Amino acid sequence: MLRGAVAGAGALGAAWALSGCGGDAAAAPGQTRIQLWHLFTGGDGGIFQEMMTQVQDENPAVGIDPVVLTWGAPYYTKLIMASVGGRAPDLAVMHATRVAGWVPGGVLDPWDVDLLAEHGVTQEMIPPALWERATIDGQLWAVPLDFHAFLLFFDRGLADQAGLLGPDGKLVGVDSPEGFVEAGRAMAEVTGYAGVGYGYTGDGAQMSRMLWGLYAQTGNEVVLNPGQPAELDRDALVECVSWVQSWMDDTVAIANSDYPSAVANFSTGRVGMCFNGNWELQSFLTAGVDVDAMPMPNIFGTPATYGDSHVFVLPHQVNVDPARRDAAYATVAAMLQKSLLWSDGGHIPANREVTESAEYQAKVPQSHYAEASEQAVFDPQAWFTGSGSDFQARVGEALQGAWLDKSSPEAAVDRLIGSLDAALQTKPPA
Incomplete structure (x- = not known):
């Protein structure tokens, strides 16, 4: 190249x-x-x-x-x-x-x-x-300059009606595999449509954001050395893919949802929570959503929020x-x-002097998710990964069937590992 x-x-x-x-x-x-x-x-x-x-x-x-x-x-x-x-x-x-x-x-x-x-x-x-x-x-x-994070946005009013808003105004009950699913069902009862918006179909970047964030929460890493097989925990990846599949049931979340649909559903109150990047904050504010946000819920025990900088x-x-x-x-x-x-x-x-300032702390919801930069995780590091890379499309090709059509999570992970191993056998540009 x-x-x-x-x-x-x-x-x-x-x-x-x-x-x-x-x-x-x-x-x-x-x-x-x-x-x-x-x-x-x-x-x-x-x-x-x-x-x-x-x-x-x-x-x-x-x-x-x-x-x-x-x-x-x-x-x-x-x-x-x-x-x-x-x-x-x-x-x-x-x-x-x-x-x-x-x-x-x-x-x-x-x-x-x-x-x-x-x-x-x-x-x-x-x-x-x-x-x-x-x-x-x-x-x-x-x-x-910054960390742009994959967050969980939520509508404060809908969360309060669903019994998911704590005394401090923060979302509660979402920090475990079972708790998040139950929170999604409670939110769906309030909205009458679904609980969570997550637009991913045809979007490898969205699938990468979810997968690598959750995988980091299991406490595992991915090591990619050129010419060698990928070093990772296959069982942990299967656990992550299976968990997301479990709430793609058209109640907790709509299984067949692309990016624009998820944004629109949250903007219009059809769902009360939404996984998306912090760059959509202004879209939600413009739509009049009573919006707040938090880092990725700590589902698997280790705080980690996917993003890029x-x-x-x-x-x-x-x-x-x-x-x-x-x-x-x-x-x-x-x-x-x-x-x-x-x-x-x-x-x-990225400048802590800014995020620790009184002016920044007064910004809501920005200050409510600032800790995401202290628990930041990224795409696995290699010459072929990263934002806008073709590899994110490969992640999507491996995972979409498991989440959309309920095909085997194990097969999806094996496809992903195969893509990683194949890319690692390709000589990087020099």
């Missing part, structure tokens, strides 16, 4: 220039301009732009030229082509789960932790799980410009300080 990207880089150069917002702006006297690529559109894009504007207003010595590209394969393809083709931006945003696949190819530069500290960014500021995911072979390859990376520069590189560090530090604003979109800021 890397070799092909080099060949195509020149042909797409003009397209990159057209994607920029002010990419050719002239620097003011004494100003250092950097190019920042990101994948935020819609509401997130507006908030991210506001953060950049505030950063530039407070530090006019640095000018930021943003380039906004469609997230997913188009974004990552163009970014990797820019890096290997000698047209890399000074700074870029990507997902933490994709970093491991990029490091071996030499398309990223590591961060200097001492220089980061000079700009006010230290390891102590970031939840350990996020910092560890950004660290590979002892070097820091990414600086986390938007991170800042340094695309590889053939000839590093010291002034622009320092400006990139300064920009990242300033953006982390502005991440209280970023939480408006539902994301959990």
Whole structure:
């Protein structure tokens, strides 16, 4: 893939220039301009732009030229082509789960932790799980901006009617395999339709979020070493798949539900709980839902919430410009300080100084699920996994039959293990 990207880089150069917002702006006297690529559109894009504007207003010595590209394969393809083709931006945003696949190819530069500290960014500021995911072979390859978590949203009014709201306003009775199912039935009695919304059909990402979050709660890990069979606990995976299958009964949850249907059902009160990412918070607020949220219920004993992290990376520069590189560090530090604003979109800021602030604690429901970043788990780490990867589609192909058609959980897990083992026999890009 890397070799092909080099060949195509020149042909797409003009397209990159057209994607920029002010990419050719002239620097003011004494100003250092950097190019920042990101994948935020819609509401997130507006908030991210506001953060950049505030950063530039407070530090006019640095000018930021943003380039906004469609997230997913188009974004990552163009970014990797820019890096290997000698047209890399000074700074870029990507997902933490994709970093491991990029490091071996030499398309990223590591961060200097001492220089980061000079700009006010230290390891102590970031939840350990996020910092560890950004660290590979002892070097820091990414600086986390946030943790975007797979949460359980709930309608406070419906939860109260179902007897599931505790004195502190938190959801109760959902932290065990049996308790969650019973809570779903109680909620279904109130809504008259179903208890829980979970849209997953045709969506490998949604199935990955559920599976790997639950699997981590069993206390097990997945180790993926190239050329070797996957190291995992098959019985624990079967337990997770079987448990989800048990409540896909059209009462606790509608078995045949895609992503838009689940969002719509929760937005209109047809279900009182909904598994989804924190990025849907604004959708639910706009719909007028009396919404609250919590990390993934602790079903199997070990607190764990699946998610991913938007991170800042340094695309590889053939000839590093010291002034622009320092400006990139300064920009990242300033953006982390502005991440209280970023939480408006539902994301959990990675900067603990922000999440521990009184201003953040006053935000509801954001502060009610902030602990998810301290119990963060991700896709298993390998060059072929992560947000937007083809592998998430393979997860979906393995699991959907078990949840939709009630086929064998054991067979589903074996298909999944087979996909992992096959991918591990494929030589990673270099």
